[in-house]
Amino acid sequence: MIIVMGSRDQDDVDRVIRKIEEFGYKAHVILGVERTVIGAVGDERGKARLQSLESLPGVERVVPILKPFKLAGRELKREDTQIRVGSVEIGAGRFCVMAGPCSVEGREQILETARIVKEAGAGVLRGGAYKPRTSPYSFQGLEEEGLHLLQEAREATGLPFVTEVMTPEQVELVEEHADILQIGARNMQNFGLLKQVGRARKPVFLKRGMMSTVNELLMSAEYVMSEGNLDVILCERGIRTFETETRNTLDLSAVPMLKKLSHLPVVVDPSHGTGHWDLVAPMAKAAVAAGADGLMIEVHPHPEDAFSDGSQSLKPGRFRTLMEELKPFLEIAGKTL
Amino acid sequence: MIIVMGSRDQDDVDRVIRKIEEFGYKAHVILGVERTVIGAVGDERGKARLQSLESLPGVERVVPILKPFKLAGRELKREDTQIRVGSVEIGAGRFCVMAGPCSVEGREQILETARIVKEAGAGVLRGGAYKPRTSPYSFQGLEEEGLHLLQEAREATGLPFVTEVMTPEQVELVEEHADILQIGARNMQNFGLLKQVGRARKPVFLKRGMMSTVNELLMSAEYVMSEGNLDVILCERGIRTFETETRNTLDLSAVPMLKKLSHLPVVVDPSHGTGHWDLVAPMAKAAVAAGADGLMIEVHPHPEDAFSDGSQSLKPGRFRTLMEELKPFLEIAGKTL
Amino acid sequence: MIIVMGSRDQDDVDRVIRKIEEFGYKAHVILGVERTVIGAVGDERGKARLQSLESLPGVERVVPILKPFKLAGRELKREDTQIRVGSVEIGAGRFCVMAGPCSVEGREQILETARIVKEAGAGVLRGGAYKPRTSPYSFQGLEEEGLHLLQEAREATGLPFVTEVMTPEQVELVEEHADILQIGARNMQNFGLLKQVGRARKPVFLKRGMMSTVNELLMSAEYVMSEGNLDVILCERGIRTFETETRNTLDLSAVPMLKKLSHLPVVVDPSHGTGHWDLVAPMAKAAVAAGADGLMIEVHPHPEDAFSDGSQSLKPGRFRTLMEELKPFLEIAGKTL
C-alpha cells in the first residue's frame, strides 16, 4: 500500500506512520517536492485494512499495489490450465464450442438441438434448466425436469452438458446430473453460491458480471478455488455500457488481459455479448483471433418460437456454417477442436 | 409490443402477422412512409415472448410498450406505502435514518455505535453480520455471533436493526433475529434469495445493483412481492460509471423516478454511493431534497480501525452534526423523523 | 509518480532508476515483500512523461500522485471565487438561476420567456443561437439573428444572457453580444475553443462532458484560465451511463467534489441532466442541498411546440412554482438569489 498525504503537517504524517506500525507493517517515507508519500511494507494478505487510513486527517488517498488473487493468478502457476470433462478438453491448446438453446423447453427441442450441435462439431451441450429472469412472470425454466432432459440428450449424443445453478441448495442436485456447473453473470458475486460450487467435484463455468471488472472476475474465481475446486472456466459475455445498439458490449480485450493475469481457460459468449444473431459469427471469429479457448453459442431449431433469447440464437444452418468458418481461424491460432 | 419492419416485403409482413396471431394477439399494421410498423394487441402478460420475432426475416426491432411490474407499480396502488418496524415508520411522510457500522466487529463496537446513533436520532441500527466481500481472504463478518450482538444492541437501545442476508438458507436464521432483511447490491438479481425473503414475515430492504436500471430494481421488488411479502423498501446506493473519483455514482434522480413509478418507500445510502466520508453530508441533504423517505449511513466510532469501509464512515461527532443539519430540510419536505 | 515493478529482476529495477534520473528526477526505492516500488521525486510539472516508463521491461504500472490542475484548484486559492455579470453575482454565497428556452426560436418566444423568467426571479437568461445537434438535418439555431433577439430580450428585461459558442471563429461575435460564453458538453475537450474563450473578456460557462470525469472538467477549466480568463463557472449536466430511463445521469456528487477540489462556482443543469420536466424540480432542490451555486433550467412558454428539448422544458407556471419552492432551501444553505 502507498499512502498519499494531502497535508505536509508532520503530526499527520506521524499519525499515519504510527497506525501503519500498529497494523504490523513497516512505514517508508518519501518526501516529494509537493507531496509526501508513505509506503507500508509487509505481508500483503491483510493490507486491505490499510485502506481505512483514508479516514485519518491529512490523508488524500490510499493506493493498493498488489493483485489480490493468488490461486487464479499466473504468478504461482505459469502454465495454462487444461480442464477435462469426459473426453472433452478445454484450454492449453484445446478449443471447445459449447452450444445449445438458452432454455430447455421440451424433450424434442433439446434432443433435436443436441444432435444438430454435435454433428456440427460442438464439444459440450448448453441449456438452461433453471433460468434467471428479470421478471417473476417470465418462464423460469423446466427445473429438475430440464436436468433429466439434458441427461437424455447426453445419452443420445455423448455430449457432456453445462447448465446454470442459481442457489446453493440446488448445487447438490445439479452436480449430480450436469458435467459443468454454470454461474450466471448476475450471480458472479453471489459469494455463498461461489463457495458451494467451490466444494463440488465438477468444473465451474464462471460468467463475468455485466458490471464487473476483470479483477473482480478473478477474485470470484478465487472464491471457488479457495474452497478446493481448481477447475474454473472463465467466460466473457459482455458488459453493460451506454451503447444500446447491442444488448451488451462484448469486451474482447478481456480475453488477452485474462490470459495475461491468469492460467485459467477463457471462453467467450457472443450470443449474450451482442444480443443479435447476425453479430454472433463475426464476434465468434474475433474471439478465436483474440486468443479465446472456447465459445458458448445459443442455437435453437426455431428461434422465433424460443421461450427466451430468440433474437440472439442461431438457426441450425447458420451454426453449421459458423463451425466451418471457424476452422481456419483455429488453425492459425494453433488450437484444435 | 410494436414490431418495426426493416423490409417492405409483403411476405415478411405477412409472416410476422401470422406469428403474432399464433401467439394469440391481434396484429395492427401501420404503413408509414419509409417503414411498416405492426402493433400486437392483447394481454400484456405473455408479451415478452414476442421479442423473439426479432429473429424473423425483415424484422428490424421489437419495442416493448408496457412497464412489466404490477405489484410494485403505482398503477394498481396510487397511495404511498408506509412500512412499520416496531414503533418506527418509513414512507408516506415518515422519514427514517438507519445508521451504524459497515460490519459488526465486536460487542463494544456495536453497543457503543448503537448508543451514539440512537442518541443522535437514528430510527434503525444497521450492521453487517454476513459480509459480501470481493476477496475470499477479507473479513467475512462475525456471522451468527454478529446477529446476537445486534440483538444485544437492540435490547440496550430499543433500536430495531437491519442486516444483510446473503443466501436463501440464511433467511430463516436472520429473519428470527433481525427486524429488516437487507438484500445487498450484488444480490439484487439473486432470484432464489429474492423468492426466499418474499416468503419471510419481515420487511425487505432491497439495494439497487450497481449495474441495474430503475426498472430492474422494481422487477426485483416484484419478485419479493409476488411471493407475498409486500413490505419492500427500495434503496439507491450508487451505480457504476466511468467516474473513478467517487466509489460509485449516486443516482439521486432515481429517487423521484422511483417515487413516480412505485408506491414503495425509497431510501438513499450516501456512504456507499460516494465512498468518501466528506461527501456523505451534502449528499444526505440532497437526498432529502430529492424526495427520499430515509437514509442509510455508515457510522463508526473509530473509522481508521474499521475492518471495512473505514474511508466512507462518519465519526460520531460528524453524524450528530449531520442529524442536526438534516432537520430544516425535513421540515421543508414535510417529513418527520 | 510511483512506479510499481512486476519483476524483481535487479536489471529491470536499475533500468527504471536510470531512466528516472535521465528525466531529471530522483529515484527512491521501496523493497516490499512481494513488490518493489520506485518513487520519482522532483518537479511535478513534467512528470506526465514518466507514464511512458510503463513500456520498460518489468514495469507493471505507473501511478500518478499529484492533481494536475493549478489555477482551478483550491491549493493555490483557498477562498471561493465570485463571478460578476453586470449586477448579478455567482458563487461565494450568491446563488444564480439561469433560465430560458433551449433554442431561440423567434422574437416573440424569447421576449415572452425572458419576461416570465425575470419575473419569477431568474438572474440570467439562457437561449441557444448556435445549436449543436446530433443530426445535420435538425434545426441548427437562428445564429447571428438569435444573438440580436437575445440582446433585445436583455434590453427589455435587464437580464444578462448566456449563450453557447461552438467554434473558435464565433467567439469574437458572440463575445460582443453575450454576457456569458457557454461551452457545451460536446465541446468540453475542444481545446482550440477553450483557448479562444480563454482570451475573451467575458465569463465562461463550462459544461461537463457527458463522458468526462471531474478531473477532466477541471483540466478544461485550466485550459481557459491558463490563457488569462479566470472567470469560469463549472456546470454539472449529467453523464452518460447504462441507465436509459433518464436522458443522462445527473451526478450531484460532483458538486461537493468540485467544491472540495476547486474554488470556482458550480452550477447544475437538471433539465439536460434528467431529460424529463417532472424530474427537474426535485433535482433542482437536491442541487441546492448538495451545495450548488446556481441552476440552469430550460423554460418554454409552449414546450409541445419547442424546436428542441420540449420534453425537458418547464412551462412558465411550473417554473414560477419551482422558484418559490427553492427559497427555503436557499435560506438553509445560507445563499441569496
Added chain:
Amino acid sequence: MIIVMGSRDQDDVDRVIRKIEEFGYKAHVILGVERTVIGAVGDERGKARLQSLESLPGVERVVPILKPFKLAGRELKREDTQIRVGSVEIGAGRFCVMAGPCSVEGREQILETARIVKEAGAGVLRGGAYKPRTSPYSFQGLEEEGLHLLQEAREATGLPFVTEVMTPEQVELVEEHADILQIGARNMQNFGLLKQVGRARKPVFLKRGMMSTVNELLMSAEYVMSEGNLDVILCERGIRTFETETRNTLDLSAVPMLKKLSHLPVVVDPSHGTGHWDLVAPMAKAAVAAGADGLMIEVHPHPEDAFSDGSQSLKPGRFRTLMEELKPFLEIAGKTL
C-alpha cells in the same frame, strides 16, 4: 414516431392527435388492452420535433422508428465504399494499416518510424502534429513544423499520411499538406469542425467518441457527407466504461454493426482502444476477424522516451512481427493489404 399514452383519457388522446396533425402528419391510433399507442405517419425528415409531444398531458413516451442517417447508411447505397489515397485503397476488400508515432516529436524520429512501418507493410503513416491533450501544460505537438516533417517522411518513403486537425481554421493548412484529415475522438461532435472538413477535398478519418454510440458516429459521418465530402473512414478506438484495467474498452462488435448499417470503411485502433502495447497484437487480429477494413497502430522507435502514449506504442520489432502474423487472418477474410 410512435407515441405511447400513459393515460386512457380521450381528451389526452385527442390532444395528441390534433398536435400530430398540426405538425403535418397523419395520426393512426392502436387501442391496446392496457395502453393506447398512436403512430405518426408522414415524411420522416422533420419528425424529431414530435419528440416534444412528451410534454403533453397523458403522454408516457415517444419512440422514434427510423434510422436518421441517409448518406452514411446502407439503405441508399448498398455496395461497400472504397476510398483511394494516392495508390492506397481502403475498404471493399482492400485492407490498410496506418502506423506511426502518437506525436511527431522530431525529424529523426518521424523519418525513422516512417521507414520502419513502410518496410513492414503499412500503407499510411500516422503522426500527430496538433495534439489534443487533457492538460494545457502537456506537449501540444510541433504544429506546422510537424506537418512539414510528415511531408518529408512522405517524400522519403512514398507513404501518404493521416494527421489530426483540431479546429476549423486549421483545416485549410492541414488539407494542403496531409493526405487524410483525422477527427479525434474528443471532436467527434465538434459540428463546426465536421462541416469544415465536409468541404475539404481530402478523405476524413473519423474517430468514434469515447462516449458516443454507433448511431451518433454515423450521424457525425452524415455531417461531413452532407457538406459534399463522401470519403469518410470510420474508426472504432474504444469507449469509456467502468473497466479501468484497460485505457478504454475496445468495442469490436461496433465493426459488424457499422458494416451492417453503413457502406463506409471501418478501421480499428487497438492502441488507444486498450492502452497497453501487449494487448495490441491480439486485438488487431480480432479486428481483422470481426471484419475491419484497416488498423491504426501506434509505433515508436523508443516508446520509453515518447512524449505521449509510450505505454501503448509498439517497438519496431513487435510491429514487424504483428504485420507477419496478420497475413493469414487477412487471407481468410479475403482481404489484401
